[in-house]
Amino acid sequence: MTASFRGEDYLEVGGLTVDFDGFKAVDGVDLTLLQGRLHFLIGPNGAGKTTLVDALTGLVNGTGRASFRGHDLLGMKAHEIVRLGIGRTFQTATVFDQLSVVQNLDIAAGLHRKAWTRMRARRRVPEVVEEALETIGLAALAERPAGILAHGQKQWLEVGMLLVQDAKVMFLDETVAGMSSEEREQTGALLQRIVADRTIVVIEHDMEFMRSYADIVTVMHGGTVLAEGSVAEIQADPQVQEVYLGTATEVSVDA
Amino acid sequence: MTTTVADVNDAPSRPARTAAAFSPAALLRSHGSLLLIAALAVMLLVWAPNSLSVFRLGNLGKYCSWALAAVGIGLAWGRGGMLVLGQGVFFGLGGYAMAMHMKLEAAGPGRVPDFMELYGDSTMPLWWEPFRSGPFTLFAIVALPALVSFVMGYAVLKRGVKGAYFAILTQAMAVAFATLLVATIKQTGGFNGLNTFTTFFGQNLYDPAVQKNLYLITAGMLIVCLVVVWQFNRSRYGELLVATRDAEERVRFLGYDPANIKLVAFMTAAVMASIGGAMFAPLVGIISPSDVNATASIMMIAGVALGGRASLLGPAVGAIAVGFGQSALSERFPTNWVYFQGGLFVVVILLLPGGIASVGAKVRDLRPRRRPAALTVTEAEVVA
C-alpha cells in the first residue's frame, strides 16, 4: 500500500481495458473508489459498466491496473478476489431458490470457515447471519425458500450475502431495476446504513434514484469515462447531456 | 436466471433457529434418513445372514461390493454433478491391491505368485513386494485411489472440465487401465487377472464361516459408507456441493473454488469404489480386467441411475438390484442380459431421471398440488 493509506480501503483502477476480439468494451478507464461513499456508475446501455465490473471481479480478462490492498485484481481468479473482500451482484438475481433465506446467507458466510468445519451440519444460525437478516429486513422470512421472495427481496438477499461474506467493496449491478419506488427507497436507506465502512458501487439507470442517494457519480460511454463528479456537476455537464440525448432533459431537471 | 439448489438434504426443512427445532418432528426430519440406513443394516446384517445360504450370501456380498462403488457415484454424480464413467479404475485399484496380497499369501514367504512362474521367468516386480504386508495393503486400498483421484481430479477439475468432457475423460481412463492390465500379463495376470486365492489375512477362504464373515465385512462397510455420505449430505459441505452442481459460477462468487469442492466428492467416491473392489476380489475369488473396464464402470453407473442418483439409499439399492437382475437374467438369457441392462438404463434416464427413489414424488406430483410452485419437489430432491 502507498503511504497515503490511512486505514481506509480504496480500489484504484488505471488504464483498464477489456478487449473482445478487437472490440474494446472498456477502453482505458481510470477510477478511484473510496470507502464510505455511494459511488454511482451510470451510462447508456452498452457503455461497458457491467464489463468493467466483470473485469474487476475476475469474470473477464482485462489489461491495465486494478489494485486493492496491494493486490493486482486483474491477475486473480474470481474466488480469490471474493476472498480479498470484493463482492458483486448480478443483473439478474442469483440466489439459491430451493434454499431458505438463512441457508443462502449461511452458505455465503462460509468462505471464512475452516474447510473441515464444513463437514458438520449447521446447528444454529451464526451471529453474522442473524445481523444480516435484520439489516436487510428479511428476518420474518428467514425460514422461507428464497424462491418465493419478491424480486426486490431477492436483491436484498443478495446484498445480505455480500454483507455476511464481509465484502469491503460491493458492486451492485442494476440492483433497483424493476423495483417499486417504495422498494427503491428502502434499498437506498439500506445502502446508506451499510456504506460507512465499505465501498459501494451502484450501477443504475434511474436518475431519480441517483439524485437521491449518490455521493459521487461516474458516467461511462462507449467504454470510457465521460465525466465524474457530484450529482450537480454531472447534471450540469453538457457532454453528459449530449450522451443522454433523449433523457438529457431528465438529467438536467433539478431534483 | 435464478439458480436452484434442488436437493440439499433437508432443503425445505429449517436449521435449528428455535427451540422447536429439537422437537421429535424436527429430529425425524434431520435424522430420519438414519432410520432408513438402520433398516437396510438390519436387512443386510441380521436378516440375510440368518436366512440365506452361504452361496447366496456370497452373491449378495458381490452386489454389496458394487453398491460401495455406487454410493460413491451417488455422491460424485448425484450430488456433485460429475458423471464418473470410470469408477472401474478405482474399483480395480482396491481389487488388485487386495488380490496381490492374497496371491502373495498363497505363494508363501519369499515365493512368487504362481502365474509369474507360468508366464514369466519367476521374478517378481519390485512394486509387488510391499503387498506382502497386510497393513500396507489395507493402507494402499485407501491411499492409492485417493492419490490417483487427486492427481486426475486436480488436473481435470482445476481446468474447469465438466459435463460430457469430464465423463469421456473418466471413461477413457477406464479403457486405458483395462488395456494396461491386459498388456502386462507377467505383472498383473493379464486378461485372466488374479485368481485362485487360498487365504484372506490367514483365514481359509474355503471355510463357509470365513465366507460369511467376508460378506458381513462388505455389508458393514456399505452401511458405514452410507452413514458417511449421509453426514456429507447434511453438512454445510453437502449444501455447497449441491450448490456447485446447480450453479458453479455463483458459488465461485461466494468465494469458493468449485474445483476443490468437487475434488473432495470425487476422491471420496474413488476410495469407496476401491474398498468395494478390495472386498470383491476375496468374495468372488477373482479380479480381472473385465471387472474394472469401461463396461464394468458403466454397469456401476446403471445401478445408481436406476436407484436414484441424488438420493441417499437409491444408488446402493439400485446397484444391488442390478446385481440381482444380472444374476437372475444372465442365467436364463446369458447373451441377452446386456441388452436388458442397456434398455433399462435408457428407459430410466428417459422416463425416470430421478430413479426409483423419485417414484413417490412423481405419484405425488400427479395429484393436485397445494404447495406453491417454487416449492415443487424436483426430480433430484427426493432424498431417501
Ligand SMILES: Nc1ncnc2c1ncn2[C@@H]1O[C@H](COP(=O)(O)OP(=O)(O)O)[C@@H](O)[C@H]1O
Ligand atoms: N462477452 C462479450 N463478448 C463480446 N462483446 C461483449 C461481451 N460482453 C459485453 N459485450 C459488449 O460490450 C459492450 C458493453 O457491454 P456491457 O458492459 O454489458 O454494457 P452495460 O452494462 O454498460 O450496459 C456492449 O456493446 C456489449 O455488447
Ligand SMILES: [Mg+2]
Ligand atoms: Mg449492464
